[in-house]
Structure formats: structure tokens, C-alpha cells
Amino acid sequence: MKIAVANDHAGFALKEEVKAFLESKGHEVQDFGTYNEEAADLPDFIYPAALAVAEGKADRGIFIDGVGYGSALIANKIHGLYAAVCQDPFCAQLARSHSNTNVLCIGAKIIGSAIALETINVWLTTDFLSDIEKYKKRVDKVTEISEKHLKKLSEI
Template identity: 80%
Template sequence: MKIAMANDHAGYALKEEIKGYLESQGHEVIDFGTHNEEACDLPDYIYPATMAVAEGKADRGIFVDGVGYGSAMIANKVYGIYAAVCQDPFCASLAREHSDTNVLCIGGKIIGSAIAMETVKTWMTTDPITDVEKYTRRVNKVKEISEKHLKKLSEI
């Protein structure tokens, strides 16, 4: 699977650790940076990584910033992106099972490496629930909101 990764200075170290894990599992990582811990502007890295997922150049995205919310706010402004902030494996499981998220956002200042790695492992290996009507109905309602309020990439 191709995974777009991006981070700001606060998420750099954890992103590097997650990247190593993903590559060791046979995934191709497309790293949009930043590539150091110097202060930077989060949108400069998250937006291009988000576009890679939206355009199908990556299957999923994993973004790491200070708390995760900045990345999610940016990513969720793009059509076809369903980003969730997950700070533990339980939330990661639900984000995939119940919401079919395609972008995971993690706060490098919020959780430690061990929990972050378990969160990524869970999110990467959990499939959405597609055989229970209430979950598919809810996911479809979110997609309907996107259809109503966000422009498709082909319309930009």
C-alpha cells in the first residue's frame, strides 16, 4: 500500500519512527516532509500529502503534528478525504470500522511512541464494517455532505 506521510516540526521524530515501521511492513511511503525539527507551517506539508491521497497517488495518509487536529482540519477540507485524529488504538479501530477513514492524524506532543505505533498498526490493519447497515448508512451520510459542500477535484 502507498502511504502519504507529512508532519510539522513537532511531529518529525514520531513520523520518522512510523515511516520506518510502515516500510518494514512492505508499504511504500511517500514522505512530504518536513524533514527536520525547524519551525514550519503545517499546511505546506499536509496539503500536498492530502492531495496525493485525494488524487489516488497514495492509498492512505498518516500525518503527525503537535496534537493532530491541525492536520485533520486541513485534510478534511479536501473532497474525498476522511481524516480522524486518533490518540489510541481503540479510536483508530473505530475510525476505520465505523467511519472508513483514509487519513490518520496523530499528535506527537500528545502520545508517546509506543501508543502511537500501536495506533498506527491498528488503523492500518482494520477494515471498515461494510455488512452492517447502520455503519454504511452513516458513512454514506458523511459522503453526501461532502458531495453537497466540497468541490470535486475535477471541478477545481
């Protein structure tokens, strides 16, 4: 799987661990930065990574900042992206199985690397329960909202 990763200065160290973990599992990692712990503006790195997922250049995105919410706010502004902030494996499992998210946002100031890596592993290996009508119906409703209010990249 091709995975876009991005971070701000608060997420740099964890992103480096995440990259090594993903590569050890055979995933292709596209690193959109930042590449050090110097203060950085989150949108400068999350936005290009989010576009890569939206354009199909990456299958999924994993974005890491201080608490995760900044990354999710940016990603969820883009048509076709469904980002969730998950700080534990249980939330990651539900984010995939019930909501079919394609972007995972993690807060490096909230959880340590062991929990982060397990959260990522669960998120990557959990399938959307598309055969269960209530989840499919819920995701379809969210998609309808996106279609109504967000411009497709081809329209920009």
C-alpha cells in the same frame, strides 16, 4: 499499500519512526516533509500529502503534528478525504471500522511512539464494517455532505 506521510516540526521525530515502521511492514511511504525540526507551517506539508491521497497517488495518509487537529482540519477540507485524530488503538479501530477513514492524524505531543505505532497498526489492519447497515448508512450520509459542500478536484 502506498501511504502519504507528512508532519510539521513537532511531528518530525515521530514521523521518522513511523516511516521505519511502515516500511518494515512492506508499505510504500511517500514522505511530504517536513524533513527536520525547524519551525514550519503545517499546511505546506499536509496539503500536498492530502492531495496525494485525494488524487489516488496514495491509498491512505498518516499526518503527524503537535496534537493532530491541525492536520485533520486541513485534510477534511479536501473532497474524498475522511480524517480522524486518534491517540490510541481503540479510537483508530473505530475510525476505520465505523467511519471508513482514509487519513489518520496523530499528535506527537500527546502520545509516545509505542502507542503511536500500535495505533497506526490497528488503523491499517482494520477494515470498514461495510456489511453492517448502520455504519454503511452513516458513512453514506457523510459522503453526501461532502458531495454537497466540497468541490471535486476535477472541478477546481
